[in-house]
Amino acid sequence: MSNFVSVTRDGGVAVVIIDNPPVNALSFHVREPLMQALVSLRDEPDVAAIVIACAGRTFVAGADITEFGKPVQQPDLRAIIAVLETIAKPTVAAIHGTALGGGLELALGCHFRVADAGARLGLPEVKLGLLPGGGGTVRLPRLVGPLKALRMIVSGTPIDAAEALAAGLVDAVFDGDLAARAVRFASKMAGQDGPLAPVRDRNSRLDPADLPDFDRQAAELAKKARGLEAPIACAQSVRNAITLPFEAALAAERELFVKLVEGDQSRAQRHLFFAEREAAKVGAKDIVRRKIARVGVVGAGTMGGGIAMAFANGGFPVTVMETSREALERGLTTIDKNYAVSVSRGSLSEDAKQQRVGLFKGSTNYADLADCDLIVEAVFEEMAVKKEVFSRLDAVARPGAILATNTSYLDVNEIAASTSRPQDVVGMHFFSPANVMKLLEIVRAEKTAPDALATIAELARRIGKVPVVVGVCHGFVGNRMLSARGAESETLLLESATPQQIDRVFTDFGWPMGPFQMGDLAGLDIGWRNRKARGQTAVIADALCEQGHFGQKTGRGFYLYENGSRSPAPNPEVEALIRDKAADQGIAPRAIGAKEIIERTLYPMINEGAKILEEGIAARASDIDVVWVNGYGFPVGKGGPMFWAGLEGLDKIIGRLGHWHQRTGKDIFRVAPLLRQAAETGSWEGKSMA
Numbered sequence: 001m002s003n004f005v006s007v008t009r010d011g012g013v014a015v016v017i018i019d020n021p022p023v024n025a026l027s028f029h030v031r032e033p034l035m036q037a038l039v040s041l042r043d044e045p046d047v048a049a050i051v052i053a054c055a056g057r058t059f060v061a062g063a064d065i066t067e068f069g070k071p072v073q074q075p076d077l078r079a080i081i082a083v084l085e086t087i088a089k090p091t092v093a094a095i096h097g098t099a100l101g102g103g104l105e106l107a108l109g110c111h112f113r114v115a116d117a118g119a120r121l122g123l124p125e126v127k128l129g130l131l132p133g134g135g136g137t138v139r140l141p142r143l144v145g146p147l148k149a150l151r152m153i154v155s156g157t158p159i160d161a162a163e164a165l166a167a168g169l170v171d172a173v174f175d176g177d178l179a180a181r182a183v184r185f186a187s188k189m190a191g192q193d194g195p196l197a198p199v200r201d202r203n204s205r206l207d208p209a210d211l212p213d214f215d216r217q218a219a220e221l222a223k224k225a226r227g228l229e230a231p232i233a234c235a236q237s238v239r240n241a242i243t244l245p246f247e248a249a250l251a252a253e254r255e256l257f258v259k260l261v262e263g264d265q266s267r268a269q270r271h272l273f274f275a276e277r278e279a280a281k282v283g284a285k286d287i288v289r290r291k292i293a294r295v296g297v298v299g300a301g302t303m304g305g306g307i308a309m310a311f312a313n314g315g316f317p318v319t320v321m322e323t324s325r326e327a328l329e330r331g332l333t334t335i336d337k338n339y340a341v342s343v344s345r346g347s348l349s350e351d352a353k354q355q356r357v358g359l360f361k362g363s364t365n366y367a368d369l370a371d372c373d374l375i376v377e378a379v380f381e382e383m384a385v386k387k388e389v390f391s392r393l394d395a396v397a398r399p400g401a402i403l404a405t406n407t408s409y410l411d412v413n414e415i416a417a418s419t420s421r422p423q424d425v426v427g428m429h430f431f432s433p434a435n436v437m438k439l440l441e442i443v444r445a446e447k448t449a450p451d452a453l454a455t456i457a458e459l460a461r462r463i464g465k466v467p468v469v470v471g472v473c474h475g476f477v478g479n480r481m482l483s484a485r486g487a488e489s490e491t492l493l494l495e496s497a498t499p500q501q502i503d504r505v506f507t508d509f510g511w512p513m514g515p516f517q518m519g520d521l522a523g524l525d526i527g528w529r530n531r532k533a534r535g536q537t538a539v540i541a542d543a544l545c546e547q548g549h550f551g552q553k554t555g556r557g558f559y560l561y562e563n564g565s566r567s568p569a570p571n572p573e574v575e576a577l578i579r580d581k582a583a584d585q586g587i588a589p590r591a592i593g594a595k596e597i598i599e600r601t602l603y604p605m606i607n608e609g610a611k612i613l614e615e616g617i618a619a620r621a622s623d624i625d626v627v628w629v630n631g632y633g634f635p636v637g638k639g640g641p642m643f644w645a646g647l648e649g650l651d652k653i654i655g656r657l658g659h660w661h662q663r664t665g666k667d668i669f670r671v672a673p674l675l676r677q678a679a680e681t682g683s684w685e686g687k688s689m690a
C-alpha cells in the first residue's frame with residue numbers, strides 16, 4: 001500500500017483507511033493508491049464488503065484545491081467513483097468530521113454511508129466558484145431529492161448527521177466507535193439478499209413534476225448570485241439530474257465544471273480561500289498564546305454591544321462595563337433584543353439564547369474588569385476619551401491581560417503610550433455590526449508583543465472572525481482605502497453624476513451597494529464627525545448633515561427612506577443641492593460614464609493599496625483582498641481589489657491614473673512606485689497576483 005492509503009481486514013470486511021493530513025484531501029498521492037486498493041478488493045473473493053474511512057480529524061474534506069489549474073493526474077475522482085460503482089459487494093463510507101465536496105462525492109459512490117453523530121456533510125464547491133465536479137449534482141438529488149439538493153449545492157452549506165439521516169443522505173448515525181460500527185453495518189449488509197443499487201441507479205426521488213417548484217426556487221436563488229456564475233451552473237446541473245439520463249447529466253456536469261474551474265471567478269475565490277488562511281497565520285507556531293477565558297468590553301453602545309455578542313457567541317463569559325447604570329441597561333437590553341430577533345427568525349434556539357445571555361455580566365465599575373484576560377475598549381472615537389479609558393484599564397487589569405482598542409482610525413501607538421504596558425496593547429477593529437461582520441483588523445502597534453498579537457489572531461478564528469494584521473496609520477487598511485475610493489465621489493456628483501448612477505456602477509460591479517447607499521446606511525454623521533476632526537469638508541455630505549439628514553436613521557440622506565422604509569428612493573432635494581453647489585463652484589455638468597466612475601473610485605483604491613504595501617501596513621497583497629471581501633463586500637468573484645487589479649491590468653490602471661493625475665493634479669492619482677514595479681514584475685511581492 002502507501003503512506004496515504006492502507007487496508008486492514010476485520011473478518012470478511014476490508015477497511016480502506018485514507019490518511020492524508022490535515023483534511024484528507026483527495027490529492028493525486030491519495031487517488032492513485034485508493035484506486036489500486038478498490039480494484040484489488042473488488043475482485044478478492046474473501047472480501048464480503050468494503051468500508052472506506054479516514055484517519056485523523058475528518059473524512060475527506062474535498063478534492064485538493066491546490067491541484068486546480070494544473071494538468072489533471074489520473075485517476076481523477078470520477079474514475080475512482082466509477083470503479084466504486086462496479087463493485088458488487090456492499091461499499092460503506094464511514095464519515096466523521098466534515099465530508100465535503102469530493103469527499104461527500106466519494107461517499108456517494110458507495111452503496112451506503114454511515115456517519116458519526118458529530119459529522120457534517122456538504123458540497124461547498126460553490127464557495128470556490130465551482131460546482132461539485134465528481135457527480136455530486138447528479139447523485140445527491142437521487143438520495144435527498146432535487147429541491148434539497150438544490151439548496152445544499154447552491155448555498156454550499158453543510159448539514160449535520162441528524163439532518164443527513166432524515167434526508168436519506170446517510171443510512172445510519174452512530175455514537176462512539178465509528179469504525180467498528182461501520183464494519184458491523186457492512187457485514188450485515190453483506191449478509192442480506194437482494195441486489196445492491198448504486199446511487200446512480202436510484203431514480204425514485206427524481207420526479208419531473210418537481211420542475212415548476214424547482215425552477216421557482218432556482219430563480220429565487222439566482223437573484224442572489226450577483227453576477228457569480230457558479231450558483232447558476234449548480235442549479236442547472238441539479239436540474240439536469242431530473243431531465244437527463246444519468247450519463248448525459250454527468251457529462252453535462254463535467255462540461256460546466258471545466259468552464260468554471262478555468263474561469264476568473266473561481267480563480268478569484270480559490271485565491272481568497274488560501275488568502276484568508278495565510279492572513280490568519282500570525283506568529284511562529286512555537287509562540288505560547290496567552291490564555292483567554294474571560295473577556296471585558298468597555299462601552300455597551302452599537303459597537304461595544306456587538307463585540308460583546310461576538311465573544312458570547314463564541315462561548316466566552318463577557319463583562320460589559322458602562323459608565324452609567326442607564327447606559328449599561330440600555331446596552332444589555334439591546335443585546336437581549338438582538339438575540340430575540342434571531343430566535344424569532346429561527347436562526348437561534350431559545351435555549352441557545354438563554355445560554356448566551358447567561359454569559360453576560362454588567363458593571364459600572366472598572367474594578368470588575370480585574371479578572372478579565374482580554375479587555376476591549378469600544379467607547380467614543382475621540383483620542384482623549386480613549387486615553388482616559390486605557391489609563392483606567394492599566395490601573396485595574398491583571399498583569400498579562402491584553403488591552404484592545406476598537407478604534408477604526410486613531411493611532412494605537414498613542415493609545416498604548418497612555419499605559420504602563422504598551423506590549424499588551426493591540427487594536428481590534430471590528431466592523432459593524434460586530435456580531436455579524438467577519439473581518440477583524442488586528443492593529444499591530446510598535447510595542448505590541450508578538451504573543452499578544454498571535455493570541456488575538458487565534459482568538460479571532462475561535463469567535464468566527466477572519467483576522468488580518470495591519471499596521472498603524474490613519475484608517476489602517478480598509479478605511480484608508482475607503483477614503484481613497486470615496487475621495488472623488490463628491491466631485492463626480494458636482495460634475496453631474498447622480499448618487500443613483502454612481503451606486504449603480506458599484507452594484508453592477510458586484511458590490512452589495514454603492515458608496516452613497518452605504519453612507520446612508522452607516523449614517524452620514526459618522527463621516528461628518530471624522531471630517532470635522534480632521535478639518536476636511538465634503539460640500540454635499542456636509543450640507544446634508546447640517547440639515548440633520550444622516551441617511552436611513554433620519555429618513556433622508558442622499559436618498560429618501562419614506563415611512564421608515566429601508567429601500568432608497570431618489571431625493572430631489574439632493575439633486576437640487578448638487579446643482580446649486582456645482583453652480584457656486586462654476587462646474588459645468590457633463591456626461592459621465594461607468595468607465596470613468598470606476599477609474600476615479602476603484603483605481604485610487606488600488607493605488608492606495610500599493611502604498612499600504614510599500615509602507616508595510618499590510619504584510620501581503622492578499623491580506624488587503626481579505627480585508628475588502630470580508631469587511632466591505634468586495635465581490636468574491638473578483639478576488640479582492642489587489643487580485644482584481646491583476647485581472648483589470650496594472651498597465652491599464654497606471655495609464656488611467658496618470659491621465660486623471662494630469663487632469664486633476666490630485667495625489668490619489670499619483671502612481672505609487674510599487675504599482676509600477678508590480679506592473680513590471682507581474683506580482684505584488686514576488687507572488688503571482690492571479
Ligand code: T1G
Nearest residue numbers: 023025061062063064065066100101102124132133134277
Ligand atoms: N484542498 C487543499 N487544502 C485544503 C483543503 C482542500 N480541499 N481544505 C483545507 N485545506 C488546507 C487549508 O488550506 C489549511 O492549510 C489546512 O488544510 C487546514 O484547513 C471535485 C471540486 C475542512 C472545514 O471546499 O472548508 O472537492 O493553511 O485552516 O478551519 O467536486 O479546511 O494549514 O497550510 O481551513 O479546521 C471542496 C475546504 C473542495 C472544503 C477544515 N472542499 N476546506 O477547516 O482548517 S473542491 C472544500 C474547508 C472539490 C469536487 C470539488 C476547511 C475544513 P494550511 P483550515 P479548519
